[in-house]
Amino acid sequence: MSYQPPIHPTPPGPTLSSPHLATTTKPPHALITLFTTVTTKTIAHSFTDTISLSLTKSKVVGYGGYNYAIGDGVVWFCNGVVRLCYRLAVERFGLERVRLPACWEMSAGKAQNGNIRCGKFQSIACSNRKKKSCVPSLPKEIVFFILVRLPTDILYNSVQYVCWQWYSIIRNPCFIYEHLHRFTTSGLFIQYDRLPYTPCFAELGKANATVTEDTEIREKKSHSNIESCWQIWNDRNKKAIENIDTMRQENVKKAYWLARYINVAFQVPEATSPRLPRLITWLCPSASNMKLNTDGSARGDPGPAGYGGVFRDELYGYFRKLRDISSLEAEVWGIYKGLTIILENGLNGIDVEIRLGRNHETNPRG
């Protein structure tokens, strides 16, 4: 069977959702920030990348260049990125009203106390050094119990180097799951620049992330939406009574999205079995190469789907919504689109990383 060039399914909405190539000068189409509780240590370690994202209804589907990325709709924790991403959010997107979780300031205070305690503690540890031999090695479940109470940055900066057993405990999906439950301030910001909507804060800690919006922002948004409905009504009256065509496309689009969002908001969430989180790692491309990450996913099989991809360093990104197809197909679409962009732009030296189900493949390409 010869290879048939695939035909893009028609997107289900206005032409808004046509494939889109963002460049460095423009903000990438979506910014996602993952963070967990922050201490002063975490602020020093921040991330440089932005992430690609496509939204399939209310489900987050995306992929990105963070070390714990988002994939297949499951979100991972990572060591703190907050400060940087806040900066990114403010500088690039002019988001001055990004709401900061209250825990940030609190953590800074805690860290100061922590230093004092640290000094005290070390002297205790020294005076008891002789006792070392009586300490029996702890059973694994107790180590688990202790480690799950440590903040993420400590786990990643020091505790995982203690020994292999501890490393494997930390990388265990059950551990990640427990840890996510405990540190409920984990979450992500979503900024979607193709729509006139301001950022959302998705709080994690449950198996399925729920997206909540800043109430202030939402009020403003609904105001403009209702306004546009009113304008449509006025336009319609003018057309009917005075026969003057003043219908404005943007209002229709706004109303369309309003309707969609209301529709989504009232949908009863499907009962899905909780998925165990897995740790997703991201391999850094060799120095001379760019890297393409793609992902696709569908809600239902087949169902509304989306794919997205991001090129590292150059910050190209693309995404698209698709009509009812299976998730595998969506993944393939993501790769196809990425490869098309590579061909069209004559790019060289690209690593492509795709992820299908539980398998993880990396294909270095010339």
Add this chain to the structure above:
Amino acid sequence: MASAPENEKNASAPEKKTLTLKSMINNEEFVVDEHVALQSVTIKNMVDSDCAGDVIPVPTISGEILALVIEYCKNHANPSASEDDLKKADAGIVAKDIYTLIDLVLAANFLDIKGLLEVTSQKIADSIKDLPHQDVREIFGVENDYTPEEEAAVRAEHDWAFEGFP
């Protein structure tokens, strides 16, 4: 009329049994009320299945640690204690050095006392939070089984994330 409560008292008095816990390490014995000791799921199971004699031997737990455990159980068996008081009392119990805490967490695990296990783990987590991993290794008596290559590989996993940051 006055005899009714008296009868009740008489009926309940023999029920208020005591148990003797004996540390097998230094043979110290502790006499505790049954309802205090029953907070340990392990002891409760032993009592329920009738395999507990008058003296319950507790292996691997020293008398010093057992005293702490019993103190915790007594505090929590007191129905009139407010939550704030309990928190203060718990904080007092776990204000020990890390080696005692490790023994305590092992005891809590063995005796299956959930509250004590949580309080102690939290305290240990707080204590090791600010220590470099070499010190943590020493405290827990863990051998470093990383080869230098393996450790470098683990570190390299995240290096890219810190590119361009001081």
